[in-house]
Amino acid sequence: MSTKSSPRAPQRSRTASLNRRERAIDHRAAGSAAAPTFKPIHTRRTFEEICERIREQLALGVLKPGDKLPAERELAQQLGVSRNVLREALRSLEMAGVLRLQKGVKGGAFIQQGDTRRMNEVMRDMLSLGTISVRELSEARVHVLDLVVQLACANARRADLDALEANIERTELATREGRLLDRVECSREFYKLLAASTGNKVIAMIVDSVTEIHMRFVYAKVASSGVAMARLAEKRRQFLAALSERNVALASRLLRSHLESVQRMLEQDPGAMSLHVALADVQPGLRR
Amino acid sequence: MSTKSSPRAPQRSRTASLNRRERAIDHRAAGSAAAPTFKPIHTRRTFEEICERIREQLALGVLKPGDKLPAERELAQQLGVSRNVLREALRSLEMAGVLRLQKGVKGGAFIQQGDTRRMNEVMRDMLSLGTISVRELSEARVHVLDLVVQLACANARRADLDALEANIERTELATREGRLLDRVECSREFYKLLAASTGNKVIAMIVDSVTEIHMRFVYAKVASSGVAMARLAEKRRQFLAALSERNVALASRLLRSHLESVQRMLEQDPGAMSLHVALADVQPGLRR
DNA sequence: TCCATTGAATGGGTGATCCATTTAATAATT
DNA sequence: AATTATTAAATGGATCACCCATTCAATGGA
Numbered sequence: 001m002s003t004k005s006s007p008r009a010p011q012r013s014r015t016a017s018l019n020r021r022e023r024a025i026d027h028r029a030a031g032s033a034a035a036p037t038f039k040p041i042h043t044r045r046t047f048e049e050i051c052e053r054i055r056e057q058l059a060l061g062v063l064k065p066g067d068k069l070p071a072e073r074e075l076a077q078q079l080g081v082s083r084n085v086l087r088e089a090l091r092s093l094e095m096a097g098v099l100r101l102q103k104g105v106k107g108g109a110f111i112q113q114g115d116t117r118r119m120n121e122v123m124r125d126m127l128s129l130g131t132i133s134v135r136e137l138s139e140a141r142v143h144v145l146d147l148v149v150q151l152a153c154a155n156a157r158r159a160d161l162d163a164l165e166a167n168i169e170r171t172e173l174a175t176r177e178g179r180l181l182d183r184v185e186c187s188r189e190f191y192k193l194l195a196a197s198t199g200n201k202v203i204a205m206i207v208d209s210v211t212e213i214h215m216r217f218v219y220a221k222v223a224s225s226g227v228a229m230a231r232l233a234e235k236r237r238q239f240l241a242a243l244s245e246r247n248v249a250l251a252s253r254l255l256r257s258h259l260e261s262v263q264r265m266l267e268q269d270p271g272a273m274s275l276h277v278a279l280a281d282v283q284p285g286l287r288r
Numbered sequence: 289m290s291t292k293s294s295p296r297a298p299q300r301s302r303t304a305s306l307n308r309r310e311r312a313i314d315h316r317a318a319g320s321a322a323a324p325t326f327k328p329i330h331t332r333r334t335f336e337e338i339c340e341r342i343r344e345q346l347a348l349g350v351l352k353p354g355d356k357l358p359a360e361r362e363l364a365q366q367l368g369v370s371r372n373v374l375r376e377a378l379r380s381l382e383m384a385g386v387l388r389l390q391k392g393v394k395g396g397a398f399i400q401q402g403d404t405r406r407m408n409e410v411m412r413d414m415l416s417l418g419t420i421s422v423r424e425l426s427e428a429r430v431h432v433l434d435l436v437v438q439l440a441c442a443n444a445r446r447a448d449l450d451a452l453e454a455n456i457e458r459t460e461l462a463t464r465e466g467r468l469l470d471r472v473e474c475s476r477e478f479y480k481l482l483a484a485s486t487g488n489k490v491i492a493m494i495v496d497s498v499t500e501i502h503m504r505f506v507y508a509k510v511a512s513s514g515v516a517m518a519r520l521a522e523k524r525r526q527f528l529a530a531l532s533e534r535n536v537a538l539a540s541r542l543l544r545s546h547l548e549s550v551q552r553m554l555e556q557d558p559g560a561m562s563l564h565v566a567l568a569d570v571q572p573g574l575r576r
Numbered sequence: 577t578c579c580a581t582t583g584a585a586t587g588g589g590t591g592a593t594c595c596a597t598t599t600a601a602t603a604a605t606t
Numbered sequence: 607a608a609t610t611a612t613t614a615a616a617t618g619g620a621t622c623a624c625c626c627a628t629t630c631a632a633t634g635g636a
Binding site: 055056059087095098115118122124126128130133143151201202275 | 335339343344346347348349352353372375376377379380383384385386399400401402403404406407409410411412413414416417418419420421424425427428431432434435438439488489490491493494498563564567568
Binding site: 045046047081082083084085102103104105106107 | 587588589590591596597598599600
């Protein structure tokens, strides 16, 4: 530190440590015994190298949430790369939810607590790119929610049930006051709470990611047509009762039947339900 | 096109279209009726804006896999931003699996077919950051695989079963030849094939993401201790038979019991099974 | 016809410079 | 003494002007 070495001095051998690594050969043999393939390589770029090194420090536990990386100018010098390319790496990590960059003195790159919403983005991109279909997503959601009900019945704690109860009350209020879009937000929250009540963050993350997309469709439908699921809060109450009694079979049946009726609602007038409408963002509450 | 306007001319009003947008207020009301919060904002940065615009074009279907974006220099000019900041955006999108950048004449930024492996990275980051635990991951995996067995029994096609059969044969070969680590790779592939046989890419993606991490642990264990699951191929054969007969109950039981025995194997000598060992990469076949 | 050469376009990377924000230290004011 | 402005430094945000390495189509010679 402090040895800043007079500014403007272009010391550092142009292409330094990180660049120009020899190209490794891909030796994956795996399944089909022998048959060495010689393809990938892909000329490791320096920003990839940087990302990987930082992720490595993370995996090794050297870097932990809350830690701060050196300032951009300093870190760039340490790594022997230009500040610009370092920033590309930091940007990527920031988008990945690993870092957060903060301006000002005392600012810097801080390791974040993991943001589970990242999986939502993955799902959204996969859908945008046509890698997965809406049908697959809906189907997966039904199955995963079925699993969630089982786990929630087994593991839901009192606090979880209370949170669901409170959510239902908000749903009733929104219904009475005719705030249909708020009611959709309540639904989104309902599934989030339900997922959380499984006590497993991995499951919760998965459920959230498929539900987030689904709710965009519901939102778009409600916003455009003004239709609304009848007796929503009532159905929720019945479901919560079954959950509280740890009645897996009943809870499962109730939820499944509800999901089916929502699906029917969405599938009326299918023309309006284009992917684009639902994904093309800018809907309150659904923004990150 | 062609109107390149004499180079070196600094036309463009310093902070152009993309920068300096007024800060919007967050109006989410959602659940708890009224009570407008005034927090987030987060000073939109230009690279975020760029990413979002490109994703928007994607969601709208204007951009599709295979399409090419304008060259960096040109696109930067179109957007009224510097090339560097545009590159930050492109980097992020590339890391997100949305784009692929290719050098040379006829190179450029090409929209990719979605890469489902991205979810693996999310899981890995969440684990590195301590947002999810190994226990949650294992538990989720067991449950999700249970679901997979149900779906595979219902939907697996002949080709899927054949692929699994071929995989088992490779496993037997690796076993006979004592290639233990290759056998782990076979296992990884087995679950990938099993997941694919559900016919649902969303489910498959989820399974792959949890399995990828799990297999790192198995790999590390096998590599360090030389232990190996006994009668692996035999167990796989039994399972495949049950699957072929669409016998959900039996297939489910067989898989669950196998998973439990693997878990027991992993949990011997727990000291060696640190997160860091398994996550700190550089294992053949597990690289992207 | 075929193969070597060349040159332009493109992404990869660098270094210098400026701006805007944030915070702590300092000075001015009450 | 306490409070309030002011200032200065550090940091991320962004720009500009280059240069390099790779790729591939066009060109030209054998």
